[in-house]
Amino acid sequence: MPETSATPEPILRLVEALHRLPGIGPKSAQRLAYHLVRAAPHEAEGLARALLEARERIRYCSRCVNLTERDPCAICADPRRDQATICVVEQPLDVVAVERSGIYRGVYHVLHGILNPMEGIGPEHLHIDALVARVAAGDVREVIMATNPSLEGEATVMYVQRVVAPHGVRVTRLARGLPSGADLEYADTVTLARALEGRQEL
Amino acid sequence: MAGRPPRTIATEAIVLRRRPIGEADAVLTLLTLAEGRVDAVARGIRKPQAKLRGHLEPVTRSRLMLARGRSLDVVAQAETVDAYLSLKGDLDALAVALYCCELTELAAPAQTPQLELFHLLANLLSALDAGVRPASAARYFELHLLSAAGYELQVACCASCGSELAEAESLFSAAAGGILCPSCRAGATGRLLSVRAQKVLRYCGRSGLEEFCALRMPTETDAEVRAALGEAVRTALDAEPRAAKFLDQLGERP
Numbered sequence: 001m002p003e004t005s006a007t008p009e010p011i012l013r014l015v016e017a018l019h020r021l022p023g024i025g026p027k028s029a030q031r032l033a034y035h036l037v038r039a040a041p042h043e044a045e046g047l048a049r050a051l052l053e054a055r056e057r058i059r060y061c062s063r064c065v066n067l068t069e070r071d072p073c074a075i076c077a078d079p080r081r082d083q084a085t086i087c088v089v090e091q092p093l094d095v096v097a098v099e100r101s102g103i104y105r106g107v108y109h110v111l112h113g114i115l116n117p118m119e120g121i122g123p124e125h126l127h128i129d130a131l132v133a134r135v136a137a138g139d140v141r142e143v144i145m146a147t148n149p150s151l152e153g154e155a156t157v158m159y160v161q162r163v164v165a166p167h168g169v170r171v172t173r174l175a176r177g178l179p180s181g182a183d184l185e186y187a188d189t190v191t192l193a194r195a196l197e198g199r200q201e202l
Numbered sequence: 203m204a205g206r207p208p209r210t211i212a213t214e215a216i217v218l219r220r221r222p223i224g225e226a227d228a229v230l231t232l233l234t235l236a237e238g239r240v241d242a243v244a245r246g247i248r249k250p251q252a253k254l255r256g257h258l259e260p261v262t263r264s265r266l267m268l269a270r271g272r273s274l275d276v277v278a279q280a281e282t283v284d285a286y287l288s289l290k291g292d293l294d295a296l297a298v299a300l301y302c303c304e305l306t307e308l309a310a311p312a313q314t315p316q317l318e319l320f321h322l323l324a325n326l327l328s329a330l331d332a333g334v335r336p337a338s339a340a341r342y343f344e345l346h347l348l349s350a351a352g353y354e355l356q357v358a359c360c361a362s363c364g365s366e367l368a369e370a371e372s373l374f375s376a377a378a379g380g381i382l383c384p385s386c387r388a389g390a391t392g393r394l395l396s397v398r399a400q401k402v403l404r405y406c407g408r409s410g411l412e413e414f415c416a417l418r419m420p421t422e423t424d425a426e427v428r429a430a431l432g433e434a435v436r437t438a439l440d441a442e443p444r445a446a447k448f449l450d451q452l453g454e455r456p
Contacts, residue, residue, distance in 0.1 A: 023224070023225070115448070117297060117300050117301070117304075117444060117445035117447070117448035117449075118219055118260075118300055118303065118304050118444055118445050119444065120444035120447070122447055122448050122451055123451060124451075150259065151259050151260050151261060151290065151296075154290060154291075154296075155293065155296055155297075155300075158291075158292075158293035158296070159293060162293060179250050179251060181251065182251070183253070186253040187256070188255070188256025188257045188282050188285070189256070189282045189285045189287070190256050190259070190282075190285045190287060190290075191256045193285075193287060
């Protein structure tokens with residue numbers, strides 16, 4: 001291991017830590033580590049401070065389980081939002097995506113994952129019980145399932161529907177079909193079937 | 203040039219599993235007609251505009267063109283043969299389909315044609331899609347998967363001495379590979395099976411999938427058969443299927 005012995009111990013530890021991050025391979029980890037130690041001190045210190053601050057100040061919202069600095073989060077605490085409509089998403093980044101659309105005025109519930117029985121991810125690993133508790137507490141009219149249109153997303157939709165429906169709320173899901181710019185010739189059966197089911201009058 | 207392997211293969215396959223890798227790629231575990239269980243990379247499949255995306259969802263039967271890669275094959279083309287749409291709209295059927303896909307992945311050796319297993323899984327998915335009782339379909343699949351994988355359970359005669367079984371409660375031993383007669387059961391571990399449960403296992407072995415799924419049995423017999431086959435599968439495959447837990451959780455819900 002000549003390369004390893006030539007690398008100072010603190011850099012090795014940094015490379016190892018960066019390599020543990022999602023999407024960072026060994027080469028990228030090395031590049032990032034060497035960039036950080038060669039960069040101006042304030043750059044690395046700023047990163048370290050931002051990291052610590054985020055870890056210290058960010059927590060889960062006690063209502064929607066989104067990441068927030070204040071509990072309840074800004075969306076849950078906003079009196080202009082419709083508290084009777086809950087949009088259920090897989091990840092905090094999905095909240096950002098739906099907010100970007102600018103048309104949704106309800107609140108959210110973040111599951112922090114998706115059902116994936118083959119990978120051992122069951123309902124107990126998601127925040128489904130917290131959603132059921134919110135619905136059971138009353139005042140919820142509609143639950144909008146905004147999971148990804150994948151097999152696991154569908155399984156999650158059906159499971160949530162099964163546990164939430166007994167409380168008498170309306171459970172809906174986002175429309176599915178052809179994305180803009182798609183080529184009909186290459187569309188798969190499922191997408192085409194869903195697009196036909198969800199057709200709209202002009 | 204004569205002995206050079208082909209650079210692409212065209213085959214039908216059932217997508218058993220999809221695991222994300224990198225930014226937008228996925229590694230698929232496929233049960234192919236031509237080569238049995240194969241792992242292949244589907245490039246860019248997680249992008250919303252990916253054309254192959256819908257053809258390569260788990261629990262989908264597709265016609266594929268696989269290009270030989272250095273370590274893993276790469277999916278070059280895909281066209282759906284059966285997407286099993288009704289199955290995917292029923293949570294209980296979908297949970298059984300995922301469980302059976304996982305069992306297939308555990309039982310099928312890599313790069314070895316598994317025709318019997320392929321047709322068994324394809325039949326199961328078609329039957330679930332047609333609306334058979336998911337729990338019975340799972341039991342049928344477990345028993346026949348064991349046969350296809352070379353671990354046929356002895357349920358018609360003693361698994362140890364081959365003698366005929368009397369019509370009485372008997373010991374089912376997963377380690378022994380089936381039901382044991384009173385003289386062979388001394389010292390063996392397992393679970394006692396009622397006469398009715400033994401008959402159900404025998405009927406499961408000789409009937410067709412739809413026929414077996416049409417069979418109505420008391421809840422306690424259902425539980426006995428389920429426990430015995432579950433144990434046999436875990437013992438033969440030496441693994442604890444992860445999807446089994448979700449099936450149990452669905453069963454717990456009213």
